[in-house]
Each structure stands twice: as structure tokens, then as C-alpha cells.
Amino acid sequence: MDNSIGENGAKYLGEGIAKCVTLTSLKLNLRANNIGENGAKYLGEGIAKCVTLTSLNLYLWDNSIGENGAKYLGEGIAKCVTLTSLNLDLHDNSIGENGNRILK
Numbered sequence: 001m002d003n004s005i006g007e008n009g010a011k012y013l014g015e016g017i018a019k020c021v022t023l024t025s026l027k028l029n030l031r032a033n034n035i036g037e038n039g040a041k042y043l044g045e046g047i048a049k050c051v052t053l054t055s056l057n058l059y060l061w062d063n064s065i066g067e068n069g070a071k072y073l074g075e076g077i078a079k080c081v082t083l084t085s086l087n088l089d090l091h092d093n094s095i096g097e098n099g100n101r102i103l104k
Contacts, residue, residue, distance in 0.1 A: 009033070026047070026056050027057040033063055036065060040060070047080065056077065062091075066093065
């Protein structure tokens with residue numbers, strides 16, 4: 001939380017997560033790290049590769065991911081078909097009504 005990792009840091013995290021294809025549980029707290037829309041995209045792409053995930057906890061509030069960032073995360077999470085537990089905290093990200101609809 002609040003480590004100023006930014007978009008590039010999120011890119012590297014996403015790439016690392018993508019290599020953990022047999023991961024079953026992931027808890028990531030990146031609160032207030034200014035990852036932005038592209039950072040959310042990188043994380044979503046990485047999470048999408050973890051097809052054996054059963055538990056996912058993402059705390060990404062206050063990262064300015066916006067509506068498109070929410071869309072990218074949702075697309076990645078949707079690939080995790082074995083997911084049985086999801087905690088997703090995206091408040092203070094300006095995702096708006098469309099972002100909320102996309103994630104439902």
C-alpha cells in the first residue's frame with residue numbers, strides 16, 4: 001500500500017503473476033499506488049493466466065483506474081473459472097456506473 005509503484009510497477013507485477021499459472025490463492029494490496037488504467041490492464045492480463053485461482057483478494061482503492069481499468073480487471077478475473085472466493089475493493093477509482101456494470 002502506498003509504495004508509489006505506478007503503472008510500470010503494476011506491469012512488472014502483472015508479468016510476474018502471469019508466470020504463476022498454478023497459483024490457487026492471491027492477495028494483493030496496492031492501495032494508493034497510482035497504477036492507473038494501464039496498470040489495471042497489466043494486472044488483469046496477469047490474473048487471466050492464473051486459471052487455477054480459487055481465491056482472489058484485490059485491494060486497489062485510490063489508484064485512478066477508471067472505467068476502462070475496471071473493464072480490464074473484469075476481463076482478467078472472468079478467465080479464472082475455478083474462482084470460488086473474490087474480494088475486490090475498487091473504491092475511489094472513478095469507475096462510474098458503467099465500470100460497476102461491467103464488473104457485475
